[in-house]
Amino acid sequence: MADSRFVYVTYIRTTPQKLWNALIDPTFTRQYWCGTHQESEWKSGAEWKIMIPDGRVADSGKVLEIEPERRLVLSWRNEKKPDLRAEGYSRATFELEQQGDSVKLTVIHEMDKAGSKFIDAVSNGWPLILSSLKSLLETGESLVETREWPKGM
Amino acid sequence: MDKVFKALADSSRRKLLDRLRIRNGQMLGELCEGLSMTRQAVTKHLHILQRANLVATRWRGREKLHYLNPLPIHEIAERWIKKFEHGRLQVLADLKKNLEGDTDG
Known part of the structure; x- marks a missing residue:
């Protein structure tokens, strides 16, 4: 295979509107995404970045496609680790699909490069962040280990 | 959650998940290679894994790729x-x- 890709699917008992909001609203992302928030105008072609609480930029890219409450595609490059940054831009796709009283959220993170270290690195983070997002929307509480940016990182 | 436990309660299905963990995004034919299971059996197990949301699929052209979820x-x-x-x-x-x-x- 000439690419690296992970596909995550989770079913969350919520509405597409609430889930969409939770994906981009800083008051939500800070709770389940390790204290980070994203800065963007959220329109096609706009710059996009993930901010660490201390003001550093963790990742950045552009909004490639945006269809509120349905689909978001971002180009995504790590800005912290030189070896990961050197791999260039990956692509993250979020798809939301109402199914009964739940929303099926599919997250695809991929890069047109075999054996990407960056895709390998994010594959360790996504399950925790997405489980925490589900927990936050369904129970009102995110998972404890995702509430703050890890010390020393 | 019952579906997940049931899907995991089978060594053949756990083997398929392990193969995807080692190499994600395989086609049915690749997943069958070197296994003593028939193609039909693998198809059936993959179906159960998909229903339990342990395997997600994406199409790449005409190829159906399987991913460990x-x-x-x-x-x-x-x-x-x-x-x-x-x-x-x-x-x-x-x-x-x-x-x-x-x-x-």
């Missing part, structure tokens, strides 16, 4: 294992307290 396992870990782990750590803490108490006596 670890989220249901992660949710089980959060819901069940961590809570038991907490109990076990408490047992070890109590044991340490008792043993150290004995030394003192």
Whole structure:
């Protein structure tokens, strides 16, 4: 295979509107995404970045496609680790699909490069962040280990 | 969650998940290679894994690729294992307290 890709699917008992909001609203992302928030105008072609609480930029890219409450595609490059940054831009796709009283959220993170270290690195983070997002929307509480940016990182 | 436990309660299906863990995004034919299972059996197991949301599929042109979706396992870990782990750590803490108490006596 000439690419690296992970596909995550989770079913969350919520509405597409609430889930969409939770994906981009800083008051939500800070709770389940390790204290980070994203800065963007959220329109096609706009710059996009993930901010660490201390003001550093963790990742950045552009909004490639945006269809509120349905689909978001971002180009995504790590800005912290030189070896990961050197791999260039990956692509993250979020798809939301109402199914009964739940929303099926599919997250695809991929890069047109075999054996990407960056895709390998994010594959360790996504399950925790997405489980925490589900927990936050369904129970009102995110998972404890995702509430703050890890010390020393 | 029943579907996840049932899907995991089969060594052939766990083997398929392991193969995807080693190399994600395989086609049915690739997944069958070197296995003693028939193609039909693999198809059936993949169907059960998909229904349990342990395997997600994407099309690349005419190729159907299978991906390991670890989220249901992660949710089980959060819901069940961590809570038991907490109990076990408490047992070890109590044991340490008792043993150290004995030394003192």
